[in-house]
C-alpha cells in the first residue's frame with residue numbers, strides 16, 4: 001500500500017481502518033519479529049486458559065486421591081510439579097517471546113522511520129525548511145515516530161488474548177454451559193467499556209500529543225534564541241510563553257488521566273462482578289449436582305484470569321489516537337515533495353577554477369517553495385515566470401545573465417534585499433531557478449550527479465555553523481584529511497595563528513556552535529572547511545564580515561592569487577574587498593544593473609557609487625568609534 005494513502009482523511013469512523021493500515025506497514029517492516037511476538041502471545045493465551053485445565057486435572061487426579069491415600073507420594077508430587085511447572089515455564093516463555101518480539105518491533109520500526117524522516121529532511125529543499133520550525137522537526141523525528149509505533153507493544157498481546165478467550169470460552173462451555181453463559185456476559189461488557197474508554201480518550205490523547213509537539217517547538221525556539229532573549233530582557237515573556245503551553249499540556253494530560261482514572265476501576269470491577277455472579281449461580285448448580293465444587297472453582301478461576309488480558313484490547317484501542325496523530329505528522333514529512341532531482345553528469349578534471357554561467361535566471365521564493373511542496377515541478381525550471389511578476393509572487397532575482405571565467409574573482413554588490421544570497425544559493429544549488437539555467441563548466445547544475453557539485457563548488461554562508469567538535473572535526477567534517485592539508489586550509493583562511501595557540505591545537509573542542517570562539521575565528525574555521533576540499537568555485541556570502549578588513553584582504557588576495565586560482569564569487573560590503581575583485585556585478589531589486597571593474601562602475605553607475613560610498617562612510621565611522629573605545633582584538637572585529 002502506498003504510504004500516502006494513509007495520510008488523508010480524519011473522520012473518526014475511518015480511524016480503525018486507517019490505524020489498521022498503519023499497523024500493516026509496521027508488520028510489513030518487521031514481519032518476523034511481529035510473528036515471534038504474536039506466537040509468544042498465543043502461547044501465553046493458550047497456557048493461561050490451560051492453567052485452569054491443569055489445576056482442575058491436578059486437583060481431580062492427583063490431590064484428591066492423595067487426600068484419600070492419607071499423604072502425597074513422591075511420584076504424585078513429581079507429576080504435580082511437572083504439570084504445573086511445565087505450564088508455568090511455557091507461559092513464561094510465551095511472555096518473553098511476546099515482550100522481546102513486541103519490543104524489538106517497536107524499536108526497529110521506530111528507528112527505521114526516524115532514519116526515513118531525517119533522510120527526508122536532508123532531501124527536502126530549503127524552501128520547505130524555511131516553513132517548518134526546527135522544534136517541529138525534532139518532534140516529528142522523535143515523539144511522533146514513537147507515538148506511531150508504540151501500538152506494537154499491546155498489539156501482539158491483544159491477538160494472543162483472542163486465542164485465549166476462545167480456548168477459555170470452549171472450556172467454560174464444556175464444564176457447564178449455564179455457568180459459562182453467566183460468566184461470559186462480562187466479556188461483551190468489558191468490550192463495551194473499553195470501546196467507550198477509547199472514544200473518550202481519543203480526542204484527549206490527540207490533543208495531548210499535539211501539545212507535546214508545541215511544547216517542544218516553543219522550548220526549542222527559546223533555547224535557539226537564548227542570546228536574544230537575554231539581551232532584550234525577554235526572559236519573563238519567554239518563561240510565560242513556555243509556562244502557558246506547558247500548562248495547556250498539563251491540563252490535556254490531566255484530562256486524559258482523569259478519563260483513565262474513571263474507566264480503570266469500572267473495567268477492573270466488571271470481572272469481579274462476573275466471578276461473583278458465577279459463584280452465586282454456581283452454588284445452586286453444585287447443590288443440584290450439575291457441577292462439582294472443583295468445576296465451579298475452575299470456572300471462577302477462568303473468568304478472573306481471562307478478564308485481565310482482555311484489557312489489552314483497551315490498551316490497543318487507547319493507542320490508536322496517538323498512532324494516528326503521530327502517523328499523520330510523520331507522514332506529512334515523508335510525503336512532502338520537492339526533493340531535488342539529479343542527473344548523472346560529472347564535472348571531470350577541469351582547470352583549477354570553474355567557469356560559472358547564469359542564463360536568464362529568475363527566482364521567485366513563493367513560486368519555488370509552493371512548487372516544491374506540491375511537487376508541481378516548477379523547481380525544475382520548467383515554469384517560465386513573467387518578468388513583471390504577474391503571478392503576484394515576489395521575485396528575488398530577474399533574468400540574470402552572468403559569465404564568470406575560470407580563476408576570476410567577482411564581487412557581488414547590492415543593497416540589502418537585492419538578491420545576493422539568493423544568487424549564492426542558486427550557484428551551489430541550494431535552490432533551483434524558477435526559470436533559466438545555472439551551469440558550471442557548461443553543464444547545467446541540475447544535470448550533475450548527486451555530490452558532483454559539492455565536490456567542486458563550496459559556499460561559505462552569512463551565518464557560520466560550528467559543530468560541537470574539535471577544530472579538525474569542524475574543518476574535515478569527518479573526511480580522512482591529512483593534518484598537513486588541514487593546516488594548509490587554516491593558513492589560507494588566516495586561522496592557523498589562533499588555532500596554534502589553542503590548548504590542544506586542532507584537537508581543541510570548540511563547544512556547541514563554537515561558543516568558545518570569537519565571531520571572526522568562527523568565520524575563518526568555516527572558510528577553512530570550504531578550502532580544505534579544494535573547490536574550483538568558492539562562493540563567499542559575506543563570509544568574512546567579522547574578520548578584520550586587512551586580514552580579509554589578505555585572505556581574498558591569497559584565494560585569487562596565481563594562475564591556478566579557484567573561481568571566487570564574493571558577496572562584499574567593504575570597498576577594500578570589492579576593489580580586490582577582477583570584476584563587480586551590481587545587483588538592485590533582483591536585477592543585474594551593471595557589471596565591470598570597480599573603477600568602471602564608479603565612473604558610470606550612480607547607484608553603485610552611492611552604495612559603496614555609503615559602505616566606506618560607515619566603515620570610517622565605525623573605525624573612528626573603535627579608535628575612541630578600548631583597544632580591541634587586533635585580529636578581528638565582531639561587527
Ligand SMILES: Nc1ncnc2c1ncn2[C@@H]1O[C@H](COP(=O)(O)OP(=O)(O)OP(=O)(O)O)[C@@H](O)[C@H]1O
Pocket residue numbers: 130365366395396414415416417418419420421422423
Ligand atoms: N526564504 C525566503 N522566503 C521568501 N522570500 C525570501 C526568502 N529569502 C529571501 N527572500 C526575499 O528575497 C529577496 C532577496 O533576498 P536575499 O537574501 O537574496 O537578499 P540579499 O541581497 O542577500 O540581502 P542582504 O544583503 O540583506 O543579505 C528579498 O526581498 C527577501 O525578502
